[in-house]
Each structure stands twice: as structure tokens, then as C-alpha cells.
Amino acid sequence: MSARDEYRVITSLTNDTIKSVRALHMRKERDLTSAFLAEGLKFIGEALDLGRAPRMLLVGEEARPHPLLDRAKAETRKAGGDIIIVTHAILEKISRRDNPQTVLGVFDQAYAPLDSLDPASAPCWVALEQVRDPGNLGTIIRTADAAGCGGVILIGDCVDPYSVEAVRATMGSVFAVSITRTDPEAFLAWRKTWPGSVVGTRLDATVSHRSAVMRQPSLILMGNEQAGLTDNLAAACDVNVKIPMRGRADSLNLAIATGIMVYAATDET
Ligand code: SAM
Incomplete structure (x- = not known):
């Protein structure tokens, strides 16, 4: 044979x-x-x-x-x-x-339940509100893996991390990064027990991401590609920050902004 x-x-x-x-x-x-x-x-x-x-x-x-x-x-x-x-x-x-x-x-597929997460197991975690673009989500999962984040939490109606496009963009990190799905209410209740800083990202924030105090484990909240982070979630953050922009662009791409934030939050220096 x-x-x-x-x-x-x-x-x-x-x-x-x-x-x-x-x-x-x-x-x-x-x-x-x-x-x-x-x-x-x-x-x-x-x-x-x-x-x-x-x-x-x-x-x-x-x-x-x-x-x-x-x-x-x-x-x-x-x-x-x-x-x-x-x-x-x-x-x-x-x-x-x-x-x-x-x-x-x-x-x-493998989803980690919200209450199974151990915040102290990593210096930084990412929460995404209503992310819609599979390429963005896959790139964020890959970046979270590279930066040593504990996991990615999807809040509300998000694109499927297991879509073929999202999986391709992860370059394999889809297997390495813990992925959690939740709704805003459950997230807001769970957030109250977070031991470090909860950091929102908003274009209308007055604090620069570099000057904000981010106590580890940091939980970084990123908003939807069109609407940004909702007031509801921004209000639950310890601080809301903006990444300074020097040219004419009115915002950064969501995945790029997430990359800047997670590296700032995990910086040793
Ligand atoms: N029109 C949206 C707004 O007003 O927020 C733009 C959303 S932006 C394309 C998508 C997400 O990326 C934002 O919700 C935020 O989380 C993050 N982001 C993009 N540029 C940023 C910046 N300069 N500072 C902080 N966060 C930023």
C-alpha cells in the first residue's frame, strides 16, 4: 500500500x-x-x-x-x-x-470566557469595541502576540476573528493569543475588578499617550473604525489618551494606533 x-x-x-x-x-x-x-x-x-x-x-x-x-x-x-x-x-x-x-x-475555534482571564498574567491587554475590519482585527491579534499582550477582548458586535481574512492577517498568532467575546454590560461590570490602569483612546482626549500613567497590567480600549470609542466605555476608563498627529490626517488606522498603544504600555524604560 x-x-x-x-x-x-x-x-x-x-x-x-x-x-x-x-x-x-x-x-x-x-x-x-x-x-x-x-x-x-x-x-x-x-x-x-x-x-x-x-x-x-x-x-x-x-x-x-x-x-x-x-x-x-x-x-x-x-x-x-x-x-x-x-x-x-x-x-x-x-x-x-x-x-x-x-x-x-x-x-x-477557541474563545476564553471573560471570567477565566488572569489580568496579572501579562503587562497589557487589548479591548476592541465593535471592530469591523477583518484585516484590522487580524493585524491587532498579530501585534498583541508580538508585544506580549495577554489577550484581545472583543466588545459588542465585532467582526469574526475566525474569518478567513482575519485569520490570514494574524500570520498564525490566532493560535497564540487568547480571544474573548463579551457585551458592553458584562465588560463594564468585569472592568471594575481590573487591578491596573484602564486606558481609553479618543481623538478628543487632551492627554498624550506618552504622558499618561499606565499602571500594569494595562487594559487598552480601542474604538470602532468609524464611530470611535463610545462615551459609555470612555467614561469607564481611568484615563483617555490621544496619540499626537502632526500632519493633516485626522486619525490613525485602528491597528496602527493599537500597535503604538500596546508598545507604549509595555515599554520597560
Ligand atoms: N472618526 C473616529 C473617531 O472620531 O474616533 C475615528 C476612529 S479611528 C479610525 C479608530 C480608533 O483608532 C479610535 O477609536 C481609537 O481607538 C484609535 N485611534 C486612531 N487614531 C488615534 C489617535 N490619534 N489617538 C488615539 N487613538 C486613536
Whole structure:
């Protein structure tokens, strides 16, 4: 028996399994299955390093041998997941790209409940109110990972962190960063127990982010791309700050502003 015979081989675009993987582009299907799609060996390697084996590993028939691919197959099999060999055309359809990655994984979503978070475990945390752009959210998750933040808290009606676009923008950090969903009321109640500084970011703030006292663990609140941080949440902050802008731009991009804030809040000097 050849190695290929150990796996299921699918060549039809209309196969039900392939249809269900393609459906993960839709939020409704992701919510229903609590699953998401991650593309490429880098992502799959990140997941495996953090003990997250895929439910399903899809391998293009043209995928080159690689030690990480062998590990992914072994760990998928050990965790009881499916390994499926697929054609290039199927990978293109699933990824909606002309030049798809040759290895894809379907993973379980993981949300950390608000009351399970340990603020003292990290110097900084990020809370986002009604973030709408998947690229922004993915970039923020990646930045939070790089800066050593404890996690990202999504308040209210936010874009899905497990959308294909958001996951791509995380560059694999989606597996490393704790993600929490909550509503404004629960957040405001929980915030009362926060042991460090709660810092809002507003364009109308008079305090510069550099001069504000940020006691660790800092909880940084960022607003929606259009409407900014609501008065309700801003009022619950210890301080609201503005990142000075010297040109004609009237605001920074949300992900850039978050990056500036989390590095300021975690600065050792
Ligand atoms: N029109 C919105 C407003 O009035 O707030 C602009 C929102 S801005 C594109 C999105 C978010 O990025 C803001 O809510 C804030 O959290 C953050 N942000 C952007 N530029 C900022 C700055 N210069 N200082 C502080 N926060 C900023």
C-alpha cells in the first residue's frame, strides 16, 4: 500500500466534505460548526506547537515533502482528525485564490470566557469595541502576540476573528493569543475588578499617550473604525489618551494606533 492510500483522496469540487470546508468562508457556517480555516504550513506549524491539531488536514497532491507536513499528518491522525489529499483546483476553490497554499487545516475555534482571564498574567491587554475590519482585527491579534499582550477582548458586535481574512492577517498568532467575546454590560461590570490602569483612546482626549500613567497590567480600549470609542466605555476608563498627529490626517488606522498603544504600555524604560 502506498502512503497515498492511507488517506482519502477527493478530486470532485462537488464533494460534500469540500463543500463544507468552502462554506467556512461564511460566518453562519463557522458559528454553526465552531470551526475555521487556516492556510499554509506556517499556520499549521504554529497550531501544532501550541497543541492544536486540525480536525481536518487538506493536502494538495502537488505538496512537496516537508518534515512539518509529516508532523502535521502524524498529529492530525493521532488527534483523530481526517487527512484528505485534494487537487489544485479544489485548493483554489477553497482558498478563493489563484495561487493557493498547498496545505490547509480546519481547526476548532477557541474563545476564553471573560471570567477565566488572569489580568496579572501579562503587562497589557487589548479591548476592541465593535471592530469591523477583518484585516484590522487580524493585524491587532498579530501585534498583541508580538508585544506580549495577554489577550484581545472583543466588545459588542465585532467582526469574526475566525474569518478567513482575519485569520490570514494574524500570520498564525490566532493560535497564540487568547480571544474573548463579551457585551458592553458584562465588560463594564468585569472592568471594575481590573487591578491596573484602564486606558481609553479618543481623538478628543487632551492627554498624550506618552504622558499618561499606565499602571500594569494595562487594559487598552480601542474604538470602532468609524464611530470611535463610545462615551459609555470612555467614561469607564481611568484615563483617555490621544496619540499626537502632526500632519493633516485626522486619525490613525485602528491597528496602527493599537500597535503604538500596546508598545507604549509595555515599554520597560
Ligand atoms: N472618526 C473616529 C473617531 O472620531 O474616533 C475615528 C476612529 S479611528 C479610525 C479608530 C480608533 O483608532 C479610535 O477609536 C481609537 O481607538 C484609535 N485611534 C486612531 N487614531 C488615534 C489617535 N490619534 N489617538 C488615539 N487613538 C486613536
